[in-house]
Amino acid sequence: MVQYVTLPLDLAFAALSDATRRGIIDQLGRGDASITSLADKFQMTLTGMKKHVQVLERAGLVVTQKVGRVRTCKLGKRGLKAEAEWIEAHRKLFEARFEALDEIISEMKREGSDESAS
Amino acid sequence: MVQYVTLPLDLAFAALSDATRRGIIDQLGRGDASITSLADKFQMTLTGMKKHVQVLERAGLVVTQKVGRVRTCKLGKRGLKAEAEWIEAHRKLFEARFEALDEIISEMKREGSDESAS
DNA sequence: TACATACTGAACCATATAGTTCAGTGTCTA
DNA sequence: TAGACACTGAACTATATGGTTCAGTATGTA
Numbered sequence: 018m019v020q021y022v023t024l025p026l027d028l029a030f031a032a033l034s035d036a037t038r039r040g041i042i043d044q045l046g047r048g049d050a051s052i053t054s055l056a057d058k059f060q061m062t063l064t065g066m067k068k069h070v071q072v073l074e075r076a077g078l079v080v081t082q083k084v085g086r087v088r089t090c091k092l093g094k095r096g097l098k099a100e101a102e103w104i105e106a107h108r109k110l111f112e113a114r115f116e117a118l119d120e121i122i123s124e125m126k127r128e129g130s131d132e133s134a135s
Numbered sequence: 136m137v138q139y140v141t142l143p144l145d146l147a148f149a150a151l152s153d154a155t156r157r158g159i160i161d162q163l164g165r166g167d168a169s170i171t172s173l174a175d176k177f178q179m180t181l182t183g184m185k186k187h188v189q190v191l192e193r194a195g196l197v198v199t200q201k202v203g204r205v206r207t208c209k210l211g212k213r214g215l216k217a218e219a220e221w222i223e224a225h226r227k228l229f230e231a232r233f234e235a236l237d238e239i240i241s242e243m244k245r246e247g248s249d250e251s252a253s
Numbered sequence: 254t255a256c257a258t259a260c261t262g263a264a265c266c267a268t269a270t271a272g273t274t275c276a277g278t279g280t281c282t283a
Numbered sequence: 284t285a286g287a288c289a290c291t292g293a294a295c296t297a298t299a300t301g302g303t304t305c306a307g308t309a310t311g312t313a
Binding site for chain 4: 031035037061062064065068069072085086087
């Protein structure tokens, strides 16, 4: 039995799993932006954009600050360090597995045998 | 207007957003495994585990092969390259933003001003 | 003061996730 | 051949996501 409970990674990866949100990060990398300007750029209602920003904020990837009537969004200081580390560590696992040559053999065997992928 | 449509990244990040699934990848890094053995290790029904494996499979992170009555799961050849690249590229964006010193200033200003994070 | 702007919140919708149970089907093995 | 084993699929539950509309509230501006 193994127990995995890594909430911060959950939130960050979930935030990154949406193309619009990845686009928002992209955009904020080119400069801070208001909710309205983001909503325009991604052709979405204000409310819809606000939700995306909230998801990014919960994940710590974006921070926002309201001045007057404008809420400005910027990239969070948290960054993507933890995610990069997880990915890099596991990328090694993947590669290690493929250096085992039985992999290549079973790969060849798999061509034209069964496969009943639901 | 910006259009982002990156399905493979969507699927992979979504697959990685669940701690159990990250655990499965972890586990498969230590050796191939059947659905049953994974279900045991993560204290979950067979059906539940099958669903997780399907999510990983759709994302290309895991491949499975049924031999006799046993379906064996292993890490997919696809790996985490695309995800690593996205993360690394954007990590730079985050860091670049923080080298701008107005960042530090506004960071200081933010302490004890508004904040109405819904 | 009146109007426009920028956001906020509630409510709703369709679909997906994460999990379950239960009832199979197909494959070993004694 | 009879059981047991490993998976599969359908159905159901509760909750989350990604989006909308509509009705506010607060702020800036003419």
